[in-house]
Amino acid sequence: xxxxxxxxxxxxxxxxxxxxxxxxxxxxxxxxxMVATRALIRRGLKDLNLVLVPSSxxxxxxxxxxxxxxxxxNGVISLSEYGAAPRYVDAQRRGRILVKESTCPAIEAALTAxxxxxxxxxxxxxxxxxxxxxxxxxxxxxxxxxxxGDPILLVPAIKPDAALIHAPLADRFGNIWIGRNGHARVxxxxxxxxLATFERWYEGNLFxxxxxxxxVLPAQYVRAISHQPRGAWPLxxxxxxxxxxxxxxxxxxRAKTDEGFASYLRERVHDVAEVV
Amino acid sequence: xxxxxxLFIGTLTRLLAxxxxxxxxxxxxxxxxxxxxxxxxxxxxxxxxxxxxxxYLFLSNDYSEIFNCAANGRYDAFFMGGGQxxxxxxxxxxxxxxxxxxxxxxxGSRGTPMLYMMIPNTVLxxxxxxxxxxxxxxxYISACGTSDARVHRPGGxxxxxxxxxxxxxxxxxxxxxxxxxxxxxxxxxxxxxxGFDYDVATQLxxxxxxxxxxxxxLNARVLNEVSVIYPxxxxxxxxxxxxxxxxxxxx
Numbered sequence: 001x002x003x004x005x006x007x008x009x010x011x012x013x014x015x016x017x018x019x020x021x022x023x024x025x026x027x028x029x030x031x032x033x034m035v036a037t038r039a040l041i042r043r044g045l046k047d048l049n050l051v052l053v054p055s056s057x058x059x060x061x062x063x064x065x066x067x068x069x070x071x072x073x074n075g076v077i078s079l080s081e082y083g084a085a086p087r088y089v090d091a092q093r094r095g096r097i098l099v100k101e102s103t104c105p106a107i108e109a110a111l112t113a114x115x116x117x118x119x120x121x122x123x124x125x126x127x128x129x130x131x132x133x134x135x136x137x138x139x140x141x142x143x144x145x146x147x148x149g150d151p152i153l154l155v156p157a158i159k160p161d162a163a164l165i166h167a168p169l170a171d172r173f174g175n176i177w178i179g180r181n182g183h184a185r186v187x188x189x190x191x192x193x194x195l196a197t198f199e200r201w202y203e204g205n206l207f208x209x210x211x212x213x214x215x216v217l218p219a220q221y222v223r224a225i226s227h228q229p230r231g232a233w234p235l236x237x238x239x240x241x242x243x244x245x246x247x248x249x250x251x252x253x254r255a256k257t258d259e260g261f262a263s264y265l266r267e268r269v270h271d272v273a274e275v276v
Numbered sequence: 277x278x279x280x281x282x283l284f285i286g287t288l289t290r291l292l293a294x295x296x297x298x299x300x301x302x303x304x305x306x307x308x309x310x311x312x313x314x315x316x317x318x319x320x321x322x323x324x325x326x327x328x329x330x331x332y333l334f335l336s337n338d339y340s341e342i343f344n345c346a347a348n349g350r351y352d353a354f355f356m357g358g359g360q361x362x363x364x365x366x367x368x369x370x371x372x373x374x375x376x377x378x379x380x381x382x383x384g385s386r387g388t389p390m391l392y393m394m395i396p397n398t399v400l401x402x403x404x405x406x407x408x409x410x411x412x413x414x415x416y417i418s419a420c421g422t423s424d425a426r427v428h429r430p431g432g433x434x435x436x437x438x439x440x441x442x443x444x445x446x447x448x449x450x451x452x453x454x455x456x457x458x459x460x461x462x463x464x465x466x467x468x469x470x471g472f473d474y475d476v477a478t479q480l481x482x483x484x485x486x487x488x489x490x491x492x493x494l495n496a497r498v499l500n501e502v503s504v505i506y507p508x509x510x511x512x513x514x515x516x517x518x519x520x521x522x523x524x525x526x527x
Contacts, residue, residue, distance in 0.1 A: 026302050027328045029338045053339070055384075076384035080303060081508075089381045099376050103418075104387040105343040112340065124347045125390030127427050128420035134375060150428055182339030214336075 002174025005224045010195050011039035013224055014162050017047045017070075021111075021160035021191055023183040025057040026080065028238050031184045032059045033166040033197040035231040038269045040164075041066040051158055052077060053111065053187045054104035058235065058251055061085040065261045066269075069097050075104030082252035087261060101134040106155050113157035114190035120154045127153055163191035166231045167217070168240060170198040174219030175206045179238075185217065193223035197231040199240055277460055278485050279516040280439050281306065284401070285494075286486030287437050288355065289313045291399050292322065298353035299346065299395060300326035301386060305502070305509035307355035307401070308332075309494075312501045316493045325351070328505040343387065346394040349430060354395040356388055360414045361400055363452060363472025365421025365433045365445050367392070368414035375416075385418035392419035395431040400445075405438035407471040422450045441466045442483055443474060456481040491520060 005013075014020060023031045037059050040048075045068045050060055052074035060077055063069050065087030077085045091097045105123055113121035122144075126132060132139055132153060144150035165184045169177040176196050178184045188194040194217065206216045234251070236243035254260035288310030292298060298311045308326050315322040325342070326332035335341040345351060358367030359382045369388060373379035392398055402409050423429045436443040436452060440461045443452035453475040457463055459482055486494075495517050503510035 024339075028330055029333075055386075074384055076386045078383035084381070084383065092381055093377055093379065095377045101370065101375075101385070103385045103389045105390040108340055108343055123390065124428065125393035125431075127393075128417065128423050129385070129389040130370070130417045131385060131389055149426060151426060152428075180336050180338055182335075182337035182341060185337065186340060 002219045002222045003224045005226050007035055007039045007197065007226050007228060008042070010036055010197070010224050010226045011043050013193070013195055014040060014043075014045060014048075014164070016045055017049070018161035019049045019051060019158070021051045021053055021158075021163040021187045022056050022059055023053050023163075023165050023181070023187055024055045025059055025235055026055055028236070029181055029183065030232065030235050030237065031165050031167065031178065031181050032056070032235050033164050033195075033228070033231050034059060034233055034235055035228045036164055036166075036195065036197050036226070037062060038272075041068060041265065041269050046070075050074075051107065051160055053183045054107045057085060058248065061087045061255065062265075062269075064088050064091050064097055065255060066265060071098040071100055073100040073102040073107065075102060075107060079248065079252050082248050086252070086255040101131045103129070103131055106131075106139075106153075107158065108186065110155045110158035111186045111190040113155070114159040115186055118157060120156050122152045122154055124152070127151060158190065160187065160191040161193075163187045163194040165194065165196050166228075166237065167196050167198040168238065169200055169202040169206065170196065170225045170227070171202045171204065171206045173205055174222050174225065176217045176222060176225065177202065177206050177212055177215055178217050179215040188217050188221045191221075194221050195224050196222055197226045197228035199229055199231065199237070201227065278520065280458075281513060282486055282516050282520060283458060283483065284437060284439070285310050285313065285513075286490055287442055287483060288399060288401070289317070289486070289490060290484075291397075291435055291437075292353055293318075295322055295353040295397060297323040297325065297351050299342070299351040299391070300324065300332075300355065302327040304355060304357075305506040308505055309498060309502045309509075309513065310355075312498045313490060313494055316497055317489065326505065331504055343390060346391050349394070351395045352397055354391055354398045354431070355401060356392060356398055356419075357401055357403070358409075358414075358418070360409060360411050361402060361436065362411050362414045362421075363474060364450050365400065365436070365452070366414045366417045367400065367419050367421075368416045369418040370416040372415045388419040391431070392433070393423065393427075393429045393431045398431060398433050400433055400436040402436070402438050405440040405466075406469050410438070410469070411471045421445070422447060440469065449475075451475055453477055454480065456483040458483045459485070491517065495521070
């Protein structure tokens with residue numbers, strides 16, 4: 001049963017130490033709930049283990065800078081055309097977070113394993129990369145049994161405690177529409193629960209529209225939804241709105257230093273009321 | 277003298293001749309331009325899958341389906357950069373320093389550890405041709421240039437394009453070969469700025485400038501197509517094309 005929540009109630013469903021899955025922040029398929037991310041920071045969470053599916057930028061960087069994160073795995077993390085993810089780069093250098101080196105298809109395979117209730121998944125390529133060596137305590141190379149003589153990498157399932165996404169539409173039955181967003185889909189299927197903010201209510205049942213049906217994330221996966229127009233800001237959100245370039249530049253500049261980042265958090269996160 | 281960027285795009289475009297389906301990752305404006313140009317010049321036979329805008333992403337699932345397509349051999353061309361590249365065509369997108377607290381931390385390996393091994397005819401490129409980028413041995417291997425014979429590896433590198441020259445890569449020898457030097461540069465200069473050993477073609481060429489038809493297609497159509505994904509890049513490229521046309525008229 002999907003609950004309707006305000007953003008602070010939604011954020012309250014994430015706990016210290018959780019494995020938290022975040023979808024990509026790249027291009028017009030970004031689906032990041034920035035409004036809920038600010039609520040997570042206000043909540044003062046600690047020791048989150050972030051799984052970026054498979055990439056992130058300002059969202060993961062803010063959580064890291066705010067001291068919410070213990071470990072992170074990703075294919076890529078940066079502010080894209082605004083440069084490196086400054087809090088991430090700084091935190092790993094100071095040893096404040098543990099970076100579990102990974103790559104996009106390994107994360108995809110690990111979530112696919114969890115989605116199917118499997119303990120692991122083979123994935124092609126990657127052999128010969130130092131990532132395999134750096135993950136040697138978890139990853140394993142076996143010989144293909146069908147037929148032998150073909151080494152192949154196994155990655156264990158990743159089952160996030162929570163997936164946090166932003167969607168264009170939700171209906172009163174708790175279904176949300178994610179379109180062809182494969183990042184959000186595999187993440188939500190793999191996670192124990194999905195928390196979603198969304199732009200607009202859909203009148204009726206999303207499953208009644210055959211054009212939309214294959215892009216619906218059914219209510220059974222969705223623990224809570226919160227109606228948050230412009231919930232991806234300052235990131236863009238598909239056809240809905242472009243990223244706020246000025247705000248992104250502001251963040252990229254201020255997050256370069258501890259003091260700048262602290263003042264950014266104060267102004268944009270702590271001293272604002274976003275309860276809707 | 278032709279702009280470095282136009283020469284670079286022209287070289288990438290030529291390296292796509294005869295390909296079936298090119299995959300372009302995110303944050304890759306010059307490769308995306310080359311792909312769109314190669315498609316226009318191919319009479320629309322080249323297929324493109326490019327991250328960044330839905331108009332170039334013909335997938336019903338924008339994540340899993342990319343790796344599924346790569347593993348099934350549906351792509352036969354790919355472009356890949358690296359913070360460091362070594363003489364065995366290993367690339368480093370991780371960083372420099374002692375893991376896990378790296379002094380230099382790059383954004384990450386992305387999909388390269390798989391895509392480099394699955395997609396044939398991968399073209400490596402760097403925007404800076406120096407000994408700090410082209411190194412004897414990368415600090416970390418994000419994706420390896422060659423694999424031993426037992427490893428399933430349909431993909432791999434065929435070339436490395438830099439602002440100074442074009443190398444080919446031999447899978448059998450596991451080495452680069454200098455094929456052509458860009459106008460205004462020399463083989464001696466390439467050697468001075470390259471940190472790894474490589475072979476040199478017996479008939480060393482000058483890298484050819486983009487053809488007239490490339491310019492015309494770029495101007496008439498492709499700039500428009502690229503601007504959908506990379507508006508800022510397109511604006512500066514437009515200026516390069518304008519200068520080039522003005523020079524052609526003056527001559």
